[in-house]
Amino acid sequence: MPKTNIQPEKPAPAAPAISSFGPDNVTGYRSFQAGGFEFSRDEYFAHIVWPKGTHVVPIDQFLRSMIRAIAWNFFYGTINFDAVFGTVNHYGTVDMFAGRFNDAYVNGGLDYSEVFDSDALMTIFKDVAADWTNEGFDPFAAPQETGTAWGRKRDENPTALGRQRITARRMIGLPGDAELRTDDNGYPVNRMFKDVVQDAPLVEAKPGFEGEVQAFNLFAYLSRSDVTWNPSVCSVVGDSLFCPTSEEYILPIEHGNDRVEWFIQLSDEIIWDVKDRDSGHPRARVTMRAGDVAAMPADIRHQGFAPKRSMLLVWENASSEIPKLIAAGKARVTAVDF
Amino acid sequence: MSDYQTNFGSLNHFQKGGVQAIADDPKNYAFSNIFEVASHAAPFERIAVAQNFEYVVEVSRAEGRSPWYSADHDEMVICMDGVVEINLVQPDAAIVAAGTQGAVQLKTQPSGRKMGRIVLGRGHMALLPKSAAYGFQAEKPSVLMIQTLKGAATVEKWADICQTTSS
Incomplete structure (x- = not known):
């Protein structure tokens, strides 16, 4: 039987409070609160506080993870920003957690999770990404193709954050x-693919x-493609989606x-x-x-x-x-038996 | 000239990776290589290399002229190596029962209106529309990858194509 701790937190509470504060007099960044979670950033790090603990994530990693959670609408399953913090998608509601998929936190009783309406949490994720992403830093881009996320608040980067994920209908x-992508509609050939026949x-x-x-x-x-680790849908056969993507450096999240x-x-x-x-x-x-x-089996995370x-x-x-069948033990977690 | 060389692999040159198990069974990853599968395949055998419930991804070695096929749903095909011609016909009458999953191999080319032809090179992707009949043709051994459903034409030989021990 598969493990079941990706089941939604129950009972679902009333809508947790979501708000923002600031901006900070020194760094210029706003702070945010979603239920029991508080988020703030300084020049190098995102700081996360929840009722049982605190956590620090390098700000470039945090923003690269958050923008993918936004672009994928919380994606399939779990988005681990790192070994501690992340989200679980239940397709209408989302669990936000700290330490839930980390043995040490669970055994120490420090894990914490809350359920949110997907749209409400998405709104605050977009607000965080917009406020914390400076001009010159593109969290979708490979590190060699963008500036840094560091420092005090400068102008924002709505162009980079406003990309629409491409989803073909057929x-x-x-x-x-x-x-199709062309020079004329703003998609030049990437520097590492100049030898690809056009x-x-x-x-x-x-x-x-x-x-x-x-x-x-x-x-x-x-x-x-002008982005990395951001699958788009190029062909559809019923529920079968071919989602090609260009990859460089590290998938920022561990996808569960x-x-x-x-x-x-x-x-x-x-290398995975x-x-x-x-x-x-x-x-x-x-x-x-x-x-x-x-x-990739249904009971793993990969990076x-x-x-x-x-x-x-x-x-x-x-x-x-599928997630319901797997969670109920009615479908296997591996693809084929042989 | 680019400083970077993109490696796509081919029938004649591919370098397979693998599963290094730490605390798992390599079979759980059903790891195979498209070019290796095609190199051992009979022409136009449609071998499943990936399956997710009723859906499959098939690999086919294109060499010579294929049988004709049709399906009651769209399929997509990508040429992974070589050059492959596709001829499409709209049959005069339905030749695959409604609701049939996967491609059905036809005994002969069906009568009907010619829809057109497509010639795919490496990396090109084509639509094989629902209810159309199609045949492939390749002068030299080539490799196709097909997005479809598991059906009568699908060949499963997982134990032959997949890695079974840690690399």
């Missing part, structure tokens, strides 16, 4: 669907079938699965540290090179390391029933 490039498939559609006979260059499309997801390495190399979802204990290291395919910008195809089954 396939990228189809009439009326998500657009040709197009030959498409000869007979009259009346122009909307169905369609193809595009996926590798060229990915070579023009609530369903099996698959990785198909399209180019170059990513895999840990137990609930305890954080190491379980495996998976090295993926071009053409490799691997399943990727990409020495060079690479192309990864994340394959998701978006069915809303």
Whole structure:
């Protein structure tokens, strides 16, 4: 039976208080409160306080994690900002926790969790990201492609934070669907993908079938991604979503699965540290090179390391029933038996 | 000229990674390599390399002319290596029963209107529309990856393709 501590906190309390304070007279940053959690930042760190403890996270890591929680609408399962703090998505409500998936905190009785309405928590996450992200720092960008998050408050960076995650309804490039990336619409080829061929498939559609006979260059499309570790949907078959992404440096979060997801390495190399979802204990290291395919079980958390910008195809089954089936022990946590 | 070299892998040159188990069974990761699977496959065998409930990702070695296929849902295909031509036909009558999951191999090319043709190179992705019939053709061994549902044409050989011990 799978472990069940990703079940929602029950009973759901009345809407926890959410508010903000400041700005601070020295750093210029506002502080925020959501239920029993308090958030503040200084020049280098985010500080988190909850009724049973305190925590400190480097501000660049905190903002890189938070912007992905925002972009993915809390994503599938658990977003661990680090070994202590994070969120669990229940698709309508979200648990925010400290120490819940950390053996030492749990055994010491220091773990803490609260349930929030998703939209309400999203509002405060966006406020935190907007106030704490300075001009020049892009939390979606690879470290070599952006300025730093350090220092006192300067101008904000709404352009970087305002990106819309691309989600094709059927396939990228189809009439009326998500657009291809080009120089003209603001997506130049990335510096590490200058050698990726930018040709197009030959498409000869007979009259009346122009909307169905369609193809595009996926590798060229990915070579023009301006973000890292931010999967977009490029094709849809029912609940089957192909979510390719370009990866460089470190996945800021440790993603805790609530369903099996698959990785198909399209180019170059990513090394994955895999840990137990609930305890954080190491379980495996998976090295993926071009053409490799691997399943991530539904009871793990994973974090990727990409020495060079690479192309990864994340394959998701978006069915809303899967987490319930797995949590109820009615579906296995691994992809296939053999 | 770029200082960086992007490695996509191919039938003739791939360097497989692997699962280093710390406290787990490597089989839980169903780890395989598309090019290795295709290198041992019969032409146009549709081998599942990933499965998530009813959905699969199939790998196919494209070499010569394929049988014709059709499905009662969209499928997507990516050319991972080589060059592959796709011919599409709108059948005169439905040839796959409604609700059928996965691709169905047809005995012959169905009669119907020609929809068009697509030639994919490496990294190109095409739509295989619901209810269309399609056939592949490749002069040289090439590799396809197909986003579809598990069906009659799907071949499962997990124990043959997946890593079973720690690397």
